[in-house]
Amino acid sequence: MQGASVLVWLLGFSLALTTVLAKQGPWVMRISCGARVNVRTAPTNTLWYKDFAYTGGIPANVTQAPSYISPPLKTLRYFPLSEGPNNCYNIRRVPKGHYAVRLFFGLDANPNLQDEPLFDISIEGTQFYSLKSGWTNHDDQVFTEARVFLEDGIASICFHSTGHGDPAILSIEILQVDDRAYYFGPGWGQGTMLRTATRLSCGNGKPKFDVDYSGDHWGGDRFWSPITTFGQGSDQPRSTESGIKHPTNAPNFYPEALYETAIVSTDVQPDLEYQMDVDPNRNYSIWLHFAEIDATVTGVGQRVFDILINGDVLFPEVDIIKLSGGRYTALVLNTTVMVNGRTLMITLHPKEGHHAIINAIEIFEVVVAESKTLVQEVRALQTLKSALGLPLRFGWNGDPCVPQQHPWTGADCHFDRNGSRWFIDGLGLDNQGLSGFLPNGISALQHLQSINLSGNSIHGVIPSSIGQITSLEVLLQNQIHAVRPEIEPSSGRLALVSCLGLDCHSNVCKKDLSYNLFNGSIPDSLGQLTSLKRLNLNGNSLSGQVPAALGGRLLHGASFNFTDNAGLCGIPGLRTCGPHLSAGAKVGIAFGACVIFLLLVVCSMCWWKRRQNILRAQQIIARGAPYAKARTQLSHDIQMSRHYNGHARTAAENGPSLLS
Structure with a gap:
């Protein structure tokens, strides 16, 4: 029994350890563009890695960030047109998975480059964003974000010049998220990416990231723009200090504080309407967040409203308590629509009981991923x-x-x-x-x-x-x-x-x-x-x-x-070729020519050496000529004397000559 208990304990510990390891923080890469050293920024002590060996371009100092939501970094990297119209960060060893990719833009501190640059941005070969004129004056335009699948271990992020200034990048973030995050039905998957068009925290007066909300890291540290009114002059913000149930469920992991504020309509204008400009003929994925935080609404049927997108009822008779299962409980509704014009309008129209209420809005452009080159x-x-x-x-x-x-x-x-x-x-x-x-x-x-x-x-x-x-x-x-x-x-x-x-x-x-x-x-x-x-x-x-x-x-x-x-x-119009030789024959001829050349060189050197010896001997003979001539004459006299004496003896022996 004791052994069985130990085995059960070990199995339980193993499962718990596996769960803990599985829930370890997601893969994250943050780059401070142009930085020579790693940087940490307040107030969250976030680590930004130095910018090294990712791309070309020129590092430079940055002016004061155009928005207070930009990370407080001091450098950027810009790409002059002389370095080409296309420049890319190629970040390697990225684990296969689903990621939130966020890019912040900046202005070079060079006084001659104060004009805001306008350029295009692509991820994995798909263009998903173009900076618009005046982006430095809008907090929600100093960065862009996309949800993408990375499959080949490399994140390729490119900046394309359009002739309106040099692209300048302040920072890059690649944050892993749950593989099923923001599933929106048919069409979702690795052939698409989601570009964040807007993300609003309703009834909240301050911009916040998920980290400010103490949100789960698997949510991707989203940025929430604050909005206290839709501009109708009659809607009102609402908030609660009560805890919210089920906000952080997988796969999207929304922060609980997101549902603690809301905007509600009034008798003056019962409909809640939010309108934004969009690019025409695109698909948009819309995520609407609700929680019944009004203390006066206590049961089913006390707040019922329709949700219309560009005049079409997509969610009829929404009852938050009924759909979520109770008060102070998170509810998320999603739909994807094609927008033909340049305006997307979300309308909440009351049907029964209290006026309409909404806690947060997310709108994504659905971007079809480009097929790549072989x-x-x-x-x-x-x-x-x-x-x-x-x-x-x-x-x-x-x-x-x-x-x-x-x-x-x-x-x-x-x-x-x-x-x-x-x-x-x-x-x-x-x-x-x-x-x-x-x-x-x-x-x-x-x-x-x-x-x-x-x-x-x-x-x-x-x-x-x-x-x-x-x-x-x-x-x-x-x-x-x-x-x-x-x-x-x-x-x-x-x-x-x-x-x-x-x-x-x-x-x-x-x-x-x-x-x-x-x-x-x-x-x-x-x-x-x-x-x-x-x-x-x-x-x-x-x-x-x-x-x-x-x-x-x-x-x-x-x-x-x-x-x-x-x-x-070998062809008409060119000279005639000689006999065609095989490659081996050509090698043999070349080798033979080399041997003959070497023999000629050796023979020439031998002849030259012999000739030098002969000339040297002649010079020696020329210098010793008088002594040689004297010896030669003496030898000649001796020879003549010997010859004469011998002749005389012979005559005496033979008797007197007939001529004497």
Whole structure:
């Protein structure tokens, strides 16, 4: 029995520990933009991390915050247009989940930059907010907030210049919330995000965050703007000190104090009406908060009202006590509506008993998330960006194709409706002063229809992998693809295009690498592009034989330009090539030539050494000539003397000469 008790205790302790661990604080990242060190701010001692290695831009000091609701930080980061129209914070190692992303804006302390900047903001490639003129004069416009799902471990937050000043960011907050937070029915999920349009605490006179209310951290530390009247001149604020039941329930975790204040209508104007400006033709998710805090309302049927949205009754005969289960009990009603005009009006119309009452209002714009560009093609463009040394002004940051209002300069995008993905079907980077090289990774751009890199100083060899771009026909058969305007090749343009069976005219299917510094040979893999119609490689430093497959294509109406490449040969218009040698033969010839050259050098050195020795000997002989001549004469005299004496002896022995 004792062992069983211990086991039960251990199981209970384990479950309790699991619950505690599961309820540990949600993942949070707060960045003080432009800060060199971590910062803590009063009164909550909130930690803001230093701004390091997330993005480009320039750190600067901030003027006094435009609103007292902004965090009291002293720095910001701004993005001049010279660094490109698109700049992003890429925050890595973000756990998969549902998040509230909040951005605060600021003004640079530089006296020459006092005008408020206006720019667009996107999260995960979806544009969800544009700053409006006059935002510095409205407390609820100094920041924006969205509820989004982050799936790939990276939070990408981008700022897009619109030509009205440099984007300037004071701080970024990424706050994890419950995965089911703000579920609004069909359409909710990872394909949408919610942008906070407004969040009101009715009857309250001070702005507050959830942390000020001691709210649950899983609520995402929402900001509640105060409103004591809807402007009708007759409604009144109401409050209570009684505790509220069930306000902090999952998944939204509303703070209890939110329901302790309210606005009620009066006899002068029985209807409660709240009106706000919105963007037309959008869906809005509306969350209405109630609690019966009037001491004079004690039972069911004593306060009944209809709720209308833009004149349509969406919640008929609302009885707070009946729906919530009692007095001082939280009630939340939600609906999603399409707003065609520019005004959203919420009306509470009394039906029975007391006048209408409301404690809080939340309104979110439902934003459909953009489909992203194929990951492998994004990586290929990033590799190309590095290899070509693309200047910052191109703004190749974030996603190449989305948001659609801000695509990458020089990248042509096409949407695949079947795969719900964007892909790159064209690159136009001609005459941009580029001086890098073409990487092998360009072959990952499998949907390219045209490339134009002419008029740059791109060097190196043409990668053979470029011949692997062969899937264009299959992908485009299922798409409606607009014909591109014709681009004249008078200045020379690379039009390597693999149309693979499409009817490629002069205005499509082309590749232009002309007027660069490419060297080496033309890769044989280009001959594998069987539908290649136009290829301009003129004005480079290419050499070797033009692949036979390309030469044969000229007989079938293809238009190729290989001029101004002194080393090329093998097709009409170019010089005749010598006997074709295999790669092994070429290596053997090169090796033999090197050996012969080395032998010639060794022989030359030996001859030169021998010649030097001979010259040195002659010099020595020349210096010793008088002594040598004397010895030679003496030797000659001795020889003559010996010869004479011998001759005399011979004569005496033989008798007298007949001549004597």
